[in-house]
Amino acid sequence: GDSVTQMEGPVTLSEEAFLTINCTYTATGYPSLFWYVQYPGEGLQLLLKATKADDKGSNKGFEATYRKETTSFHLEKGSVQVSDSAVYFCALSDRGSGTYKYIFGTGTRLKVLA
Amino acid sequence: NAGVMQNPRHLVRRRGQEARLRCSPMKGHSHVYWYRQLPEEGLKFMVYLQKENIIDESGMPKERFSAEFPKEGPSILRIQQVVRGDSAAYFCASSPPRSGGASDTQYFGPGTRLTVL
Numbered sequence: 001g002d003s004v005t006q007m008e009g010p011v012t013l014s015e016e017a018f019l020t021i022n023c024t025y026t027a028t029g030y031p032s033l034f035w036y037v038q039y040p041g042e043g044l045q046l047l048l049k050a051t052k053a054d055d056k057g058s059n060k061g062f063e064a065t066y067r068k069e070t071t072s073f074h075l076e077k078g079s080v081q082v083s084d085s086a087v088y089f090c091a092l093s094d095r096g097s098g099t100y101k102y103i104f105g106t107g108t109r110l111k112v113l114a
Numbered sequence: 115n116a117g118v119m120q121n122p123r124h125l126v127r128r129r130g131q132e133a134r135l136r137c138s139p140m141k142g143h144s145h146v147y148w149y150r151q152l153p154e155e156g157l158k159f160m161v162y163l164q165k166e167n168i169i170d171e172s173g174m175p176k177e178r179f180s181a182e183f184p185k186e187g188p189s190i191l192r193i194q195q196v197v198r199g200d201s202a203a204y205f206c207a208s209s210p211p212r213s214g215g216a217s218d219t220q221y222f223g224p225g226t227r228l229t230v231l
Contacts, residue, residue, distance in 0.1 A: 032218050043205060044222040093218045099170045100218040101147060104156040
């Protein structure tokens with residue numbers, strides 16, 4: 001079945017450092033891809049998404065490009081802030097089944113130090 | 115437009131009791147999904163519903179768990195005879211009606227954190 005693999009955390013960075021969180025997927029169909037962010041004690045907030053190959057999603061300085069050839073959707077940010085500390089989830093939408101249910105990666109915890 | 119609402123935010127139950135979790139989707143949204151997040155893990159799909167219909171319950175445990183999305187009112191996730199292993203955060207998400215390639219983005223509620231003593 002479909003699956004999402006994320007790099008394990010925690011990732012600890014200094015403020016203004018460059019961030020990359022790797023995400024790869026396997027899917028029988030042609031999924032949409034998403035990054036969600038979860039702050040402590042809260043629900044998931046959509047960070048960005050891409051629906052087809054070579055699409056680039058971007059929001060709040062974060063970017064990710066849908067790479068069909070490498071089945072990847074890596075999250076990047078050029079300069080992280082302390083306020084970016086959170087757990088980041090990569091997900092795909094299972095279009096093939098017609099339900100569009102999400103399959104999530106295990107999440108990557110990011111800690112940014114001042 | 116209010117977001118997805120879930121209540122209660124925190125729920126404590128003793129083993130053997132029933133837990134009822136409520137989810138009100140965003141206005142105009144007709145698709146509801148329930149996910150479970152165990153401590154320090156990612157979210158796992160449980161069930162997908164449309165009004166008055168269960169479309170996919172492949173992620174639901176076979177016993178004790180049920181879900182509904184009635185014509186009127188919120189979606190309910192019901193857990194009977196709770197056990198300690200049911201302790202988790204339960205998230206509801208909704209998405210708008212889909213037609214001809216419309217968005218498959220889901221919008222999540224704040225979750226219900228269930229603790230079973």
